[in-house]
Amino acid sequence: MTTMTDLRSYIGEVLLTEDQIQSRVEELGAQISADYEGRALTLVSVLKGSLPFMADLMRAISRPLRIDLMEVSSYGGATTESSGLVRILKDLSSTIEGEDVLIVEDIIDTGLTLNYLVRYLRGKKPASLRICTLLDKPARRLVEIDVDYTGFTIPDQFVVGYGLDYGELYRNLRFVGVLRPEVYSTAE
């Protein structure tokens, strides 16, 4: 059985410490609080990776807000094979029409998922739609996305922790680390 000690041993480098993350989340929260003063803000988190970021960010925002959760299928997943198209695995619980919506993402790399989500959410006629991501990996960008709030711009490395997974593990690490290449090389 894999232990947390095992998981930590598979991390080659700690890219962002817990303190660095928390400090930046506080800054983002303060900035978002100022930008949305007097407005009805709804945070939309994209499961599952953004869950820790969402939990910390919402508490760093000093404005009344609503939260909602979405989950979409990822390419290559078991649920995607039949249709060949993105499926909404969990849709919004409430309407966002007329609301100021902020998408909360864990990481943006190709931008494909986010591009899909932005189009989908725009169809629900929010008053505004912005994007906040903890991590941005621009080297991997395939489609251009305007990101309004970025926690950290990171190099082109496979990272896990603080919500980010490999094979559904590592999400509960308090830091963001670079996974040793031998972990995924030998897994295939």
Place this chain on the structure above:
Amino acid sequence: MFAHASEAEMSRILEFYGVAWRYEPTTFPILWNLDGDVVESFSPDFYLPEFDLYLEMTTLKQSLVRKKNRKLRRLRELYPDIRIKLFYARDFRAMMLKYGRLGLAQSLSGTLGQLGPADRVAVDPETSGGGGTNLATAASATTGQEAAVPSRRRQRSAARAERRDGGVPA
């Protein structure tokens, strides 16, 4: 028709995320002889109209990547307004890792990923949300066929020769 399995896989990924695409819709002349005839051209693999972006897949070995980089530099010199992104083998591998398909990346990369005539994936750019539609599932059985397949470079050389001879451009 895709020349390489990685291109077919990319088309499925774009299709999955609802990104409209065209396969090799434009050929850009990049070199002319003294008579003004085109002797070298470049056809980026994909065009994403929503983003006005060309995408070139380069999952081949390094020596061929250098050649493609040279053509890309030439393209950018001649057509500075064209937005084009080169997608290297490492980019493709990272994408496959993200989607839990790293094992597949190996079989879709390099010469192993070149598609034979029987495996080619037809594209109907007029259907399916403005993007192409793959009409066959070729990517899963694409290894070991490079010897039977004329390379894209050779195909294009033939096309150039055909154009020089007054034939119909490929």
